[in-house]
Amino acid sequence: GAVVSQHPSWVICKSGTSVKIECRSLDFQATTMFWYRQFPKQSLMLMATSNEGSKATYEQGVEKDKFLINHASLTLSTLTVTSAHPEDSSFYICSAGAISYNEQFFGPGTRLTVL
Amino acid sequence: AQSVTQPDIHITVSEGASLELRCNYSYGATPYLFWYVQSPGQGLQLLLKYFSGDTLVQGIKGFEAEFKRSQSSFNLRKPSVHWSDAAEYFCAVGSSGGGADGLTFGKGTHLIIQP
Secondary structure, three states: OOOEEEEOOEEEEOOOOOEEEEEEEOOOOOOEEEEEEEOOOOOEEEEEEEEOOOOOEEOOOOOOOOEEEEEEEOOEEEEEEOOOOHHHOEEEEEEEEEOOOOEEEEOOOEEEEEO | OOEEEOOOOEEEEEOOOOEEEOOEEEOOOOOEEEEEEEOOOOOOEEEEEEOOOOOEEEOHHHOEEEEEHHHOEEEEEEOOOOHHHOEEEEEEEEOOOOOOOOOEEOOOEEEEEEO
8 A cells, every 4th residue: 555654753842832743645646635633542533634735624623723734745744733732632643545546545643742 | 424333442352263343334325434453653554445346345464344234334354363453443434435535433443352
């Protein structure tokens, strides 16, 4: 399967700061990238879907001004958690998809801890 | 709205024994169904998927799943588990193959293998 990387794999930040997480498709061009959030012992919840060069589509209840998503190229999407607070602490997982593949490929996730 | 239910939070199985993980879905149209496995430090790996056709689907690592429309179920099975199968398993449903649309996940089943 195709490879998706995330950076960083974990990050600790102070409350009020912003954190950027990168998601890269290493060996294919992803027309669509997805961002999920996973709480401990919980399911993955889709946060937003982004297509290259377009504004992201956010799921209901996800604050688009807090979770900024940029999908500037077919291999890179970024999620910026702005003015992070302890309740934003979570495991963030990206995935990349292309219609031709008929599936999406998941990154290893980023553990965010906000102090 | 689509949803996925995995009724078993934890399952303990002896090594070499058979395994069945349950998944029920709610979806208004023909569902695209997936089973993923999540191991610590690794991204979600696709075990198998069902789109149409034969309702018994073969996947990687010796797993199979059966789609039963009348029961809205897509249970995962393996005839003989190995210690390396210990992981978190997620069932998911989508409106397409997954390359262009986000997925709705169940809460997962944690599989424990007893020696």
